[in-house]
Amino acid sequence: MASVANDPTTTDDVLELFRRGGDSLYGGEGVTQLEHGLQAATLAEQQGAPSELIVAALLHDIGHLLHDLPDDAPDNGIDDVHERLGADWLRSRFPDGVLEPVRLHVQSKRYLCATEPGYWDALSEPSKTSLNLQGGPMDESECAAFRTGPHYDAAVRLRRWDDEAKVVGLATPPLEHFVPHLQAAARR
Template identity: 65%
Template sequence: MNLPGRLSQDDSQDVVGAILELFRARGDSGYGHEAVTQLEHALQSATLALENNAASELVSAALLHDIGHLLHDLPDDAPDQGIDDRHERVGFHFLKSYFGPSTYEPVRMHVDAKRYLCAVRPGYHDSLSEPSQVSLQLQGGPMNDEEVAQFEGNPHYQAAVDMRIWDDTAKDPEKQTPSLDDFEPHLRRAFTTKA
């Protein structure tokens, strides 16, 4: 699928439309070894953000946090092959062109939020699914004290932690969610608040 290049602020229809189309075209791919697809995982994450009264920018971040998986061409089982797909970086670089920091920073930080929580929250590591534990090792393992302090120094760190918790629980094949189209207004609001 061809995604738009850099578009102006007036072209939100094209950006948001391209994002929705990307999910329609590639969202049925597997979410690692979890029991949900990429789209189901994204919708569940965004639904949890809504249930926690998050602003549209963070709801959009929750929906888009794994968009990097849809933008690269690596196989679904890349972590099993010892490959860190760096999806958070791919997603961040794409989103930074169109959204503000309240959306793209939690996306950039969501892998580090897992590393952070493993370092500061007893029992968190054991609560992770097996695929998340495997990918954690590829992503650097739990943070050290210096990394924890640096992470907490980012003004978006709490949003990234909240989103990480939603990410961790958004793997239920039975969970009912709003449709992808129901999140379009949140994406448009987040796009128009880019600053």
């Protein structure tokens, strides 16, 4: 198995997390955590994103694999704050180009609900449920502040891949396909 040249644990840690918990269901969706991550990363790769953003797409929901809450936690009124858990875990392993879009992907959903007509209606029911726990649509001042952030564009791109990455049975490359992107994006 390939590893990052000067930090062999980074790639191995990612692969191990997906091996251990990737088969768990992605909330109330019909795909697993691994399928969801692979679909998002595949979309990013197909659109020519740089390795850091492809890795962010692959790992944007890694926080779901870092807690012991049940898959239906949002249905029980619990926000698992997976974006923060994921960002904390990624912080020592990857640079801001990976970390920040992951940290901001929930904020991006809140932003798009506030600014894009029809976005809310297109969300899946589980995504609408979690949005209510995550603060709902942003207000005008939150939107303005969000747009000024240096990772605004990357976070919104990631959010769109996240929304599309819920297709049952969609063929994607295997996890190992993304190892070169993990290696390229890892903190040096």
